[in-house]
Amino acid sequence: MAGKTIVRCAAGHLFTATWIPFVGIKSLKVGGIGRRYAKCPVAGHWGMVAKVDAMQLTKEELAEAHTHDAGVQ
Numbered sequence: 001m002a003g004k005t006i007v008r009c010a011a012g013h014l015f016t017a018t019w020i021p022f023v024g025i026k027s028l029k030v031g032g033i034g035r036r037y038a039k040c041p042v043a044g045h046w047g048m049v050a051k052v053d054a055m056q057l058t059k060e061e062l063a064e065a066h067t068h069d070a071g072v073q
């Protein structure tokens with residue numbers, strides 16, 4: 001579980017990212033805690049992404065999220 005976070009972009013794509021709190025390396029810190037502007041690895045577009053509580057996802061959604069990894073954000 002070392003820092004891997006499930007996030008969802010504005011278009012509804014699910015993916016995992018290594019979410020570093022307070023330090024945006026590739027992304028701008030906008031939108032507040034738990035949200036930031038980042039590149040979506042599913043469709044390759046940029047937009048707001050938000051942390052998702054894994055407990056609220058179905059097994060299918062979790063599996064989908066784990067097929068994509070945005071790396072360090």
Ligand SMILES: [Zn+2]
Pocket residue numbers: 009010011012013040041042043044045
């Ligand atoms: Zn997307």
